[in-house]
Amino acid sequence: MASAHGTGIKPPARRLTWNDPTVRAVVYQVIALGLVAFGVWYLVSNTLHNLETRKIASGFDFLTREAGFAIGESPIYFGPENTYARAILVGILNTLRVAVVGIILATLLGTIIGIARLSKNWLLAKIASLYVEVMRNIPLLLHLFFWYALITEIMPGPRDALNPMPGVFISNRGIKVPSPTDHFAFDLAAGGFLLGLILSVVVAQWAKKRQERTGLTFPLMWSSLALILGLPLLGWLIGGAPTQLDVPVLRGFNFQGGATLTPEYAALLAGLVIYTAGFIAEVVRSGILAVSHGQWEAASALGFTRGRLLQLIVLPQALRVIIPPMTSQYLNITKNSSLAIAIGYPDIVSIANTTLNQTGQAIEGILVIMGVYLSISLSISLFMNWYNKHIALVER
Amino acid sequence: MKKVKATAFAVLAMVAAGSVGMAASPALAGATFDAVKARGILQCGVNTALGGFSAPDSKGEWQGIDVDVCRAVAAAMFGDASKVRFSPLTSQARLTALQSGEIDMLSRNTTLTLQRDAAIGLNPTGVTFYDGQGFLVPKKLNVKSAKELGGATVCVQSGSTTELNLADYFRAQKMEFKPVVFEKLEELVAAFFAGRCDVYTSDASQLASGRALQAPNPDDYVILPEIISKEPLGPFVRHGDDQWHDVVRWSLFAMIEAEEYGITSKNVDEMLKSNDPNVKRILGVTPGMGKALGLDDKWAYNIIKLVGNYGESYERNVGSGSKLNLPRGYNAQWSKGGLLYAWPIR
Numbered sequence: 001m002a003s004a005h006g007t008g009i010k011p012p013a014r015r016l017t018w019n020d021p022t023v024r025a026v027v028y029q030v031i032a033l034g035l036v037a038f039g040v041w042y043l044v045s046n047t048l049h050n051l052e053t054r055k056i057a058s059g060f061d062f063l064t065r066e067a068g069f070a071i072g073e074s075p076i077y078f079g080p081e082n083t084y085a086r087a088i089l090v091g092i093l094n095t096l097r098v099a100v101v102g103i104i105l106a107t108l109l110g111t112i113i114g115i116a117r118l119s120k121n122w123l124l125a126k127i128a129s130l131y132v133e134v135m136r137n138i139p140l141l142l143h144l145f146f147w148y149a150l151i152t153e154i155m156p157g158p159r160d161a162l163n164p165m166p167g168v169f170i171s172n173r174g175i176k177v178p179s180p181t182d183h184f185a186f187d188l189a190a191g192g193f194l195l196g197l198i199l200s201v202v203v204a205q206w207a208k209k210r211q212e213r214t215g216l217t218f219p220l221m222w223s224s225l226a227l228i229l230g231l232p233l234l235g236w237l238i239g240g241a242p243t244q245l246d247v248p249v250l251r252g253f254n255f256q257g258g259a260t261l262t263p264e265y266a267a268l269l270a271g272l273v274i275y276t277a278g279f280i281a282e283v284v285r286s287g288i289l290a291v292s293h294g295q296w297e298a299a300s301a302l303g304f305t306r307g308r309l310l311q312l313i314v315l316p317q318a319l320r321v322i323i324p325p326m327t328s329q330y331l332n333i334t335k336n337s338s339l340a341i342a343i344g345y346p347d348i349v350s351i352a353n354t355t356l357n358q359t360g361q362a363i364e365g366i367l368v369i370m371g372v373y374l375s376i377s378l379s380i381s382l383f384m385n386w387y388n389k390h391i392a393l394v395e396r
Numbered sequence: 397m398k399k400v401k402a403t404a405f406a407v408l409a410m411v412a413a414g415s416v417g418m419a420a421s422p423a424l425a426g427a428t429f430d431a432v433k434a435r436g437i438l439q440c441g442v443n444t445a446l447g448g449f450s451a452p453d454s455k456g457e458w459q460g461i462d463v464d465v466c467r468a469v470a471a472a473m474f475g476d477a478s479k480v481r482f483s484p485l486t487s488q489a490r491l492t493a494l495q496s497g498e499i500d501m502l503s504r505n506t507t508l509t510l511q512r513d514a515a516i517g518l519n520p521t522g523v524t525f526y527d528g529q530g531f532l533v534p535k536k537l538n539v540k541s542a543k544e545l546g547g548a549t550v551c552v553q554s555g556s557t558t559e560l561n562l563a564d565y566f567r568a569q570k571m572e573f574k575p576v577v578f579e580k581l582e583e584l585v586a587a588f589f590a591g592r593c594d595v596y597t598s599d600a601s602q603l604a605s606g607r608a609l610q611a612p613n614p615d616d617y618v619i620l621p622e623i624i625s626k627e628p629l630g631p632f633v634r635h636g637d638d639q640w641h642d643v644v645r646w647s648l649f650a651m652i653e654a655e656e657y658g659i660t661s662k663n664v665d666e667m668l669k670s671n672d673p674n675v676k677r678i679l680g681v682t683p684g685m686g687k688a689l690g691l692d693d694k695w696a697y698n699i700i701k702l703v704g705n706y707g708e709s710y711e712r713n714v715g716s717g718s719k720l721n722l723p724r725g726y727n728a729q730w731s732k733g734g735l736l737y738a739w740p741i742r
Contacts, residue, residue, distance in 0.1 A: 080563035360516030
């Protein structure tokens with residue numbers, strides 16, 4: 001074997017030999033792939049065989065059957081006469097509802113605490129450290145039980161609900177607030193809000209280009225605020241400025257009308273946000289500390305105000321350190337929302353579990369749950385990776 | 397894309413391994429009886445904590461009417477009622493645990509339905525308790541009938557027929573309701589007694605159990621008169637082993653039959669001398685019955701001696717000898733106006 005390399009002036013002809021690292025690598029990879037494929041085949045065929053011998057029906061036909069159960073809260077209409085597929089859709093929407101709001105709030109709270117921990121104010125910095133150490137060391141499930149028990153045990157029943165301001169009722173059935181009625185003007189206002197958001201992004205881009213060209217700055221915050229608040233107001237005025245709201249009233253057992261923040265949603269959101277903010281605070285702190293002190297000093301020497309310094313010098317560099325671990329935290333919030341089932345919030349796990357129990361289609365139900373989480377997680381990853389590339393250091 | 401596909405496959409594989417793959421061997425046709433016999437101990441699925449049906453007592457011993465059915469099967473199989481290992485299961489996990497072979501039988505206040513009999517590879521073996529779904533409400537709500545529950549918030553456990561009956565009932569009555577669905581009974585009961593819901597719905601026996609054992613003050617709560625469903629609760633076994641099915645079925649029948657003929661754990665030794673041919677057959681004085689089941693002829697004697705007859709188990713766990721204090725109702729012998737009607741042991 002060794003002679004293949006040892007003799008001759010001619011370069012040795014390429015031969016299939018175990019000494020060739022390329023050959024070894026290919027062989028190992030083929031073996032590994034084969035083992036994985038065999039494992040998958042074995043498990044799938046074993047499952048199908050077992051299902052068949054035990055006369056357990058399989059497949060996804062059940063999705064089109066009538067669900068027959070009701071769901072406590074749902075962003076879209078759902079009744080027992082709807083299908084399992086729609087029930088699962090409601091579960092997905094409920095999971096997204098808590099994950100998206102949770103991510104936004106946890107980012108805000110975490111950033112504030114992270115910055116507070118770096119503050120020169122001794123008390124503020126210590127309070128922030130205490131928050132981080134306490135909150136992230138309590139298991140999330142305990143957070144949820146704590147907040148849920150707090151709401152259900154301490155709040156009064158609906159008949160003696162707290163009424164801090166007209167139309168707002170707080171009880172152990174949740175927080176009830178007046179909501180806009182089905183008036184055309186409110187649709188206009190909602191449209192105006194969306195338009196305001198889009199326009200402020202456009203203005204921001206224009207302002208950036210103008211600044212690069214001419215050096216003139218533009219009062220971006222005020223213009224955005226005016227657009228986002230002004231356009232909905234305009235829409236509402238054009239629609240005839242209706243003033244009647246759907247105010248909750250106590251009828252029978254509970255408040256009817258208005259919009260509700262249920263105890264389950266509130267407890268889940270509070271638990272997720274407060275727990276994850278502890279981690280995010282540390283991510284933010286590490287990101288800011290990663291920017292070398294010289295950068296701060298150089299910017300100060302050039303006469304940047306503290307706000308501009310943070311905005312233009314420190315944050316863009318800190319974000320490069322912050323974004324990758326932040327992605328993990330966002331994924332954690334999404335996946336941890338599955339603990340909702342412990343406190344009765346109808347998320348995808350809760351609804352898929354009910355479904356698999358009523359239909360007996362356990363494997364299909366679990367596949368649905370996994371498919372949903374995989375899709376959401378991959379979407380978050382893709383977006384965050386794109387954003388990470390977007391802000392990454394462009395080397396010339 | 398490739399990565400996604402690969403992940404999906406891995407995921408599928410994991411499910412397969414978790415739920416079925418690992419448990420392939422004990423579930424082969426006809427093998428449950430032999431497997432239990434060889435193992436020398438019965439693996440029985442019960443409720444996590446439902447006083448009167450299956451719950452650990454202060455010494456950590458499992459007690460309850462469902463637990464007694466497990467013990468009866470162990471007594472019949474091994475002549476020793478303590479040869480049982482209990483698997484506490486949530487209502488969600490119970491059917492899967494039996495399907496996958498994790499347990500040999502399920503005795504966990506499970507309703508017998510066509511779907512559960514026909515579509516998911518299981519067989520019910522009899523009825524341990526005739527129940528029906530009811531509503532528990534705080535007295536201060538002043539509700540006299542379930543028909544007044546329109547708009548109520550209802551606490552209910554997930555993965556049960558209860559959830560479906562509830563939706564059916566309110567739909568039929570054209571009333572609205574808000575369900576709050578919990579996975580675990582403990583959390584549901586805690587939330588209800590904290591006032592999160594107006595109504596707690598479940599099988600009436602379960603409501604009585606919750607009220608008697610967990611309410612801060614049982615007198616503040618009332619079970620409404622409407623019973624909105626039939627809930628025959630009983631043990632289940634897997635498809636594929638008819639001999640095992642027979643053993644589980646007849647262990648329960650032996651308890652019921654023993655009560656009918658007045659055989660109790662206290663008088664069973666005297667009854668061995670009885671001249672009644674029925675009693676002789678049950679107790680194995682006239683041989684043959686046990687052999688037909690593949691068991692010792694003393695099988696029913698052991699059940700009665702070690703666990704007691706149905707009436708004894710009922711009184712001890714849910715009847716007058718317990719905090720639940722449920723009347724016999726439908727669960728009286730057929731000869732006393734109830735629905736208990738064991739097939740003859742002959």
